[in-house]
Amino acid sequence: MDGIHDMGGKQGYGAVDVDETDEPFHHDYEGRMWAISRNVRADDWTIDWWRHVRERIDPVDYLTRPYFDSWMQTSAAAFVLSGVFTLDEITSGHTDKTGAAAEKQSKADAIEANRVSCRDFSEAAAAMPVFRVGDLVKTMAFSSSHHSRLPQYARGKSGTIHAYRGSHLFADAGAKGVHEGQHIYTIGFTARALWGPEASRNDVVYLDLWESYFEKP
Amino acid sequence: MSTFDSDAAAKVHAHLHSHLPSEPALRVKALESLLVERGMISTETIDAWVEAYSEEIGPKRGAQVVARAWLDAGFKARLLKNAAEAIKEFGFEGNATGHLIAVENTDQTHNAVVCTLCSCYPFSILGMSPSWYKSAAYRSRIVREPRKVLAEFGVELPDEIAVKIWDSTAELRYIVIPQQPKGTESWTEDQLAALITRNSMIGTQRELAVS
Numbered sequence: 001m002d003g004i005h006d007m008g009g010k011q012g013y014g015a016v017d018v019d020e021t022d023e024p025f026h027h028d029y030e031g032r033m034w035a036i037s038r039n040v041r042a043d044d045w046t047i048d049w050w051r052h053v054r055e056r057i058d059p060v061d062y063l064t065r066p067y068f069d070s071w072m073q074t075s076a077a078a079f080v081l082s083g084v085f086t087l088d089e090i091t092s093g094h095t096d097k098t099g100a101a102a103e104k105q106s107k108a109d110a111i112e113a114n115r116v117s118c119r120d121f122s123e124a125a126a127a128m129p130v131f132r133v134g135d136l137v138k139t140m141a142f143s144s145s146h147h148s149r150l151p152q153y154a155r156g157k158s159g160t161i162h163a164y165r166g167s168h169l170f171a172d173a174g175a176k177g178v179h180e181g182q183h184i185y186t187i188g189f190t191a192r193a194l195w196g197p198e199a200s201r202n203d204v205v206y207l208d209l210w211e212s213y214f215e216k217p
Numbered sequence: 218m219s220t221f222d223s224d225a226a227a228k229v230h231a232h233l234h235s236h237l238p239s240e241p242a243l244r245v246k247a248l249e250s251l252l253v254e255r256g257m258i259s260t261e262t263i264d265a266w267v268e269a270y271s272e273e274i275g276p277k278r279g280a281q282v283v284a285r286a287w288l289d290a291g292f293k294a295r296l297l298k299n300a301a302e303a304i305k306e307f308g309f310e311g312n313a314t315g316h317l318i319a320v321e322n323t324d325q326t327h328n329a330v331v332c333t334l335c336s337c338y339p340f341s342i343l344g345m346s347p348s349w350y351k352s353a354a355y356r357s358r359i360v361r362e363p364r365k366v367l368a369e370f371g372v373e374l375p376d377e378i379a380v381k382i383w384d385s386t387a388e389l390r391y392i393v394i395p396q397q398p399k400g401t402e403s404w405t406e407d408q409l410a411a412l413i414t415r416n417s418m419i420g421t422q423r424e425l426a427v428s
Binding site for chain 2: 001005006007008009010011013014015016017018020022023024025026027028029031032033034035036038039040042044045047049051052053054056057058061063065066067068069072073075076077078080081082083085087089090091092093094095097098099100101102103104105106107109110111114115116117118119120121145146147149150151153165168169171175176177184186191194195199200202203204205206207208209210
């Protein structure tokens, strides 16, 4: 969807805060929300459904509220939509349906759990890949009103296939709970193809795009 | 079961916007309390993950990988061929490194990484991403005016050095291999790793300071 999240190439957002200090978390709640998100989910969530729920945050909130606050609201909303918690439970922070206490991980447990969480998104596609490295491709001019990983700035643009990356779960389908494999390629778009003559003639922007984002040859 | 209904998600957000406390820390605390009561996570596990990502899982991992690549041509070849596999030699694989790609700076090219659509980042090898990486300013501008953004970080590039921006639009994740500073040819892996910064592996730093 053409939501506020699709930020590539939008103008007017100002300077980047290059003086940020280096600590991993600037507030305690950031680390706690990160830890929660790594460990707790509903059975039917997919990574792209979760991303899409975040995309549906009110645009003003998306721009103005802190980053991990948006993760809290995303997980909370996704729990409600999956029937894990009610709105009242989320807003009160309490439930009558209590459960047995969860396991207590140590730091070493957490490091190992992080290690084994490495995920392979490969999923076989129904047909052979259509394109080859070096092919010139053109992306679709339009996208859907649901989740898509074809950003607005790269729609209707021509680029060159830099690499074939195999067949991966298709994000747009995953956001609807559908597991579908599709070929994926890294496409190099020249900066001038994307942005016109203001851009440097030497620069390239690479995107990882699924095969159905391209016009048929 | 979720209906995967986009508009329903927007409605729930509107309700939460009106009914949750405004303070982010209170919001997260409410969610944590609820999850603990339900038995979905323990407070101790949350503490452990915060410690893990504060002390162990951070950019020092990426720095060690880059230093090894500088010293060991065989490892560098493996890293450039398949970074997701190569980092398993260190046990650094994990969250968001299943399809890791390493891209190398040269005298002719400079690489930088972004996620314009959300905030994708190779957490298990670089740790937590900086806030600026998730900011509207960086996400919107680095693909459109990379040289201006890099200049804000102090990276002034002549026209003849090509800038390559990698937008993490799928499940591939990117790590930049910065160039080894001149004069460090006899250094050990640990000495070299100490030079390598998080920003140099995202691509918002080019020259590494040799102290």
